[in-house]
Amino acid sequence: MTVSAQVPAPSQPVAATPPRPRWSEMSGLARREAIEGYLFLLPNIIAFFVFLAGPMLAAVYFAFTNYDLTWPPRFTFLENFQVMFNNDLFWQVFGQTFYWAFGMVPATIVLALGLAMMINREMRGVLTYRLVYFIPHVTLSVAASIVWLWVYHPDVGFLNLLLSYVGIDGPQWLLNRRTAMPSLILMGWWKSIGFAMLIFLAGLQGIPAELYEAAVMDGANPRQRFWAITVPMLSPAIFFVMVTSIIGAFQGFDVFYLMTRGGPANATTTMVLHIYNNGFLYLKMGFASAMAMVLFATIMLFTLGQWLYARNWVHGFAD
Amino acid sequence: MAVKQETLQPASELQAVRPDGMSKSGAKRIGDLFTHLILATGSIVMVGPFAWMLSSSFKTQYEIYKFPPTLIPESIQWINYLVVFEQTALGRYVGNSMFVSLSVTLGVLLTSSLAGYSFARINFPGRDKIFLMYLGTMMIPGAILLIPSFVLMRTFNWIDTYYALIVPGVVSAWGTFLMRQFMMSIPRELEDAAYIDGATRLRIYWTVILPVSKPVIATLAIFTFMGVWNELLWPVIILRSPEKFTLPMGLAKFQSRFPNRTPWHLIMAASTLSVLPILFLFMAGQKYYVQGIVTTGLKG
Numbered sequence: 001m002t003v004s005a006q007v008p009a010p011s012q013p014v015a016a017t018p019p020r021p022r023w024s025e026m027s028g029l030a031r032r033e034a035i036e037g038y039l040f041l042l043p044n045i046i047a048f049f050v051f052l053a054g055p056m057l058a059a060v061y062f063a064f065t066n067y068d069l070t071w072p073p074r075f076t077f078l079e080n081f082q083v084m085f086n087n088d089l090f091w092q093v094f095g096q097t098f099y100w101a102f103g104m105v106p107a108t109i110v111l112a113l114g115l116a117m118m119i120n121r122e123m124r125g126v127l128t129y130r131l132v133y134f135i136p137h138v139t140l141s142v143a144a145s146i147v148w149l150w151v152y153h154p155d156v157g158f159l160n161l162l163l164s165y166v167g168i169d170g171p172q173w174l175l176n177r178r179t180a181m182p183s184l185i186l187m188g189w190w191k192s193i194g195f196a197m198l199i200f201l202a203g204l205q206g207i208p209a210e211l212y213e214a215a216v217m218d219g220a221n222p223r224q225r226f227w228a229i230t231v232p233m234l235s236p237a238i239f240f241v242m243v244t245s246i247i248g249a250f251q252g253f254d255v256f257y258l259m260t261r262g263g264p265a266n267a268t269t270t271m272v273l274h275i276y277n278n279g280f281l282y283l284k285m286g287f288a289s290a291m292a293m294v295l296f297a298t299i300m301l302f303t304l305g306q307w308l309y310a311r312n313w314v315h316g317f318a319d
Numbered sequence: 320m321a322v323k324q325e326t327l328q329p330a331s332e333l334q335a336v337r338p339d340g341m342s343k344s345g346a347k348r349i350g351d352l353f354t355h356l357i358l359a360t361g362s363i364v365m366v367g368p369f370a371w372m373l374s375s376s377f378k379t380q381y382e383i384y385k386f387p388p389t390l391i392p393e394s395i396q397w398i399n400y401l402v403v404f405e406q407t408a409l410g411r412y413v414g415n416s417m418f419v420s421l422s423v424t425l426g427v428l429l430t431s432s433l434a435g436y437s438f439a440r441i442n443f444p445g446r447d448k449i450f451l452m453y454l455g456t457m458m459i460p461g462a463i464l465l466i467p468s469f470v471l472m473r474t475f476n477w478i479d480t481y482y483a484l485i486v487p488g489v490v491s492a493w494g495t496f497l498m499r500q501f502m503m504s505i506p507r508e509l510e511d512a513a514y515i516d517g518a519t520r521l522r523i524y525w526t527v528i529l530p531v532s533k534p535v536i537a538t539l540a541i542f543t544f545m546g547v548w549n550e551l552l553w554p555v556i557i558l559r560s561p562e563k564f565t566l567p568m569g570l571a572k573f574q575s576r577f578p579n580r581t582p583w584h585l586i587m588a589a590s591t592l593s594v595l596p597i598l599f600l601f602m603a604g605q606k607y608y609v610q611g612i613v614t615t616g617l618k619g
Contacts, residue, residue, distance in 0.1 A: 030442065036520045037443035043430040044453070047490035052456060055467035062466060069473070118358055123351045125358075131605070132362045135369070138601045140549050142567040143590040147368040150583065156384060158371060190365065195612070202613040240615075251462040253552050258571055272462045272552075279466050280556055292463040299460050 062289035069283055080290035089266060090274075090291070096181065097270040097295075101249035103185035104192065109241060111189065112196035117230070119197070120204045130201065134194035141191075145258040148187045149174070174260055177267040184255055184268060196241045203237035204230070235314045243306055250299050271295045369594070376400070376588035383583050399588040409589050411562065412569030413596075419484050419565060420547040426489025427543045428536060434490075435498025436524050440510070450499070457492045469556055479559040488547065493615070494539045500614060501535035502528060538611040541604040548597055566593050 026034065038045075063080060065073035084090045115133060119126050136144065151158045152173035160170030173183045207229065215225050231238075253272040256262055262269030262277070269277075271291065279288030310317045370390070375383055376399055377392040403409055437443075438450045468487065477483040505528065513523045529536070551567045558564055564572065570593055573586060601608060 033441055033520075034443035037437045037441035037446065040433045040437035040441065040520075040524075041449075044434045044490050044492075044495060047430075047487070048453070048456070051468065051471070051487040051490075052459070052464070055464045055471060056459070058467035058470065059463055062470075069470075115358075115361070118354045121351065121354060123354070125355070129358050129362065131602070132365050135598065135601075136365060138545060138597055139369075140567055140570070140590075140593050140597065141551060142570045143372070143594050144368070146570070146586060146590050147372045150371075151368060158367075158388075161388065190368075194365075198609060198612050202609070247458075247460060251460050253462070257551070257555075272465075275462065275465065276552070276556075280469075285466050285470070289466050292466065296460060296463045300458075303458065 059289055059292060062286050063293045064290075065286045067285040067289075069285060073286065076286070080287050081294075083287065084290055084294070089269075092266060093269050093271060093274045094294075096268065097250060097252075099181055100185065100188075100252055100270055101246055103182070104188045104249045105242065105245045107185075108189055108192050108196055108245065109238060112193050112241075113200055113234075113238070115193065115197045116200035116204055120201055130198070133197055136191045137194040139191075141254040142258060144187075144191060145255060149259055152183055175264055177264050180260055180264060180268045184259065187255065187259075188249075188252075192245070196245070199237050199241055200234060203234045207233045232315045236316065239306070239310055239314045239317075243303060246302055246306070247299055250295065250302075372587050372590055372594075375584055376591045378584050380582060380584050396584070399584050400592070403585050403588045403592070407573060407585075407589065408562070408564075408569060409566075409573070409592065412564055412566040413592075415563060415569075416548055416566040419481055420544050422481075422485045423488040423547045424540050424543045426485065427491045427494050428540060430490045431494030431498045431539060432529060432532065432536070433524070434495040435502050436528055438495065438499040439502035439505075440528075441520070453492055454496060457496075465552070465556070472557060478557060479563065480557075481563070483557045484554060484565075491539075491543065494543065497535060497539055497611065497614060498532070501532060505531055534607060534610065537604060537607040538614075541600060541608050542611050544600065545597055 062073060064075060064077055066076045066079070067073040119129050119133075150156075154160060154170070154172045154175060157170075157173070159173065163170040171179045174180050211229050211233070212225060215229060220228065251272050252270055253276065256268050256270055256273045257276070260268045262273050272295070275288045275291050275295070278284045278291065374390055374392060377395045377397070378389075378399075379394075379396055382389065382393055438446060472478055472483040472487075475482070477486075509527050509531065510523050513527050518526070549567065550565070551571070554565045554568050558568065561569075561572070570589060573589055
């Protein structure tokens with residue numbers, strides 16, 4: 001969340017008030033104010049401990065236990081992790097999660113960037129385009145899944161119908177191990193492109209026009225202008241989309257649950273669906289928690305890695 | 320369709336300077352035409368599924384399977400919508416989702432505005448450190464809390480109740496962040512006048528701060544409502560009784576209830592009905608929605 005501002009927006013100071021004194025040095029009035037401050041935060045503080053910090057600690061504990069909800073958790077140390085790392089299905093699921101995330105995110109960013117640059121022109125209809133491309137993002141994932149199930153239907157589906165017009169006998173899309181994941185990724189692009197586009201559009205509008213004018217004066221061609229101005233100026237927005245999309249993609253659940261239930265032959269089972277299956281269908285809460293820890297570590301590593309590498313390419317990346 | 324937007328001002332200067340001697344308007348016109356062509360093709364892909372959903376919801380079951388398919392139904396079957404409402408619990412699911420989404424939204428608005436005000440304006444030791452730490456919690460992936468949260472709800476005896484859907488959802492770190500950013504830009508003079516009149520902090524929050532915070536309240540309300548309305552995983556884990564199902568769950572159940580000959584025309588009518596409220600909300604509040612995205616994405 002420390003992506004620095006690239007838009008010359010009204011600046012908002014981080015600390016608007018002078019440094020606050022220690023409790024013992026505070027006047028009665030200041031103490032009263034401080035108490036009010038904490039009281040205003042009370043619902044958030046309670047919820048933080050009850051619904052976030054507590055469950056976080058419990059999640060770590062469960063990961064080292066055998067827990068089926070009926071009997072109290074039994075401490076088994078690293079057994080869950082040993083079982084997991086020796087399990088072929090786990091590695092398959094782990095790999096498929098990466099397949100999904102990396103099939104989704106880079107392509108979405110490139111497509112959304114192209115889209116945003118096209119829409120960011122002074123011409124008719126840009127508002128309509130923006131709306132149209134954004135609608136899938138706000139649609140219920142269930143409704144979207146239902147429609148796409150039909151699009152991919154092998155016999156009466158729209159896609160195979162189109163293909164039949166050009167004489168191609170379309171594949172079984174979601175029912176085939178090889179085509180199932182790419183089909184879901186394609187649908188994922190459709191669903192998520194609008195969000196990235198909206199952020200890029202806002203970023204593009206914040207780039208000062210003088211930069212482009214000066215570059216044109218210097219004889220820079222469109223490609224040079226893109227790499228020398230657009231990409232660096234947009235890099236904080238790209239970075240933000242990248243980090244949040246990766247975090248989101250690693251936690252994908254809805255499409256897999258609704259469209260394939262992880263099938264065929266687990267070809268579209270990803271981490272969160274696997275956690276759901278183990279925890280809530282087979283009641284292996286401890287094992288599922290251990291898997292959640294691995295997912296957590298993976299996400300954190302990726303986020304941290306992007307953060308560390310950001311100073312090499314993100315414009316004005318301070319800390 | 321397009322709702323008027325103040326935030327969108329295309330940077331046109333790109334086309335203003337053209338050293339290549341080509342007439343400015345001519346080059347722009349060709350560029351525009353080309354852009355329109357690509358964007359329109361893409362638009363068909365984007366709205367295509369919806370168009371098909373809408374068209375199918377008005378067809379007979381026979382026409383659905385007709386080859387080649389028709390885009391405009393031969394005769395509009397309004398009755399599909401009636402059948403959906405009479406033979407399924409769709410109306411009930413909509414009501415359930417409405418109740419849960421509105422409750423969470425009201426709760427989030429209240430707690431986030433209180434906390435945002437505290438972080439923006441009240442002095443207390445450790446304020447900015449606590450704020451940064453609280454922001455950090457947004458990085459915790461929700462998926463890892465799934466199992467402990469479920470166990471917690473079970474100890475509270477909240478399984479299969481709306482408490483489990485509402486209570487953990489009524490605070491939001493993101494909402495607090497959004498509120499704080501906005502409230503820091505409210506001029507202090509507004510509060511000072513009320514102070515001199517001897518108003519309490521709570522009174523100032525309610526009569527001075529909240530009324531001028533309407534735009535950010537709208538932003539947070541739309542985001543929260545849509546988020547809860549669309550949520551699938553948590554309700555699937557918590558709810559057991561079909562009469563308590565939320566709309567996404569009900570729709571998913573509806574879809575899997577017919578193993579053999581799927582009544583696509585009815586399912587499409589139900590899907591259309593489920594998409595409409597959220598689409599309407601989005602179009603009405605598009606400006607606030609975009610503002611929320613811009614605040615998080617670019618100023619965070």
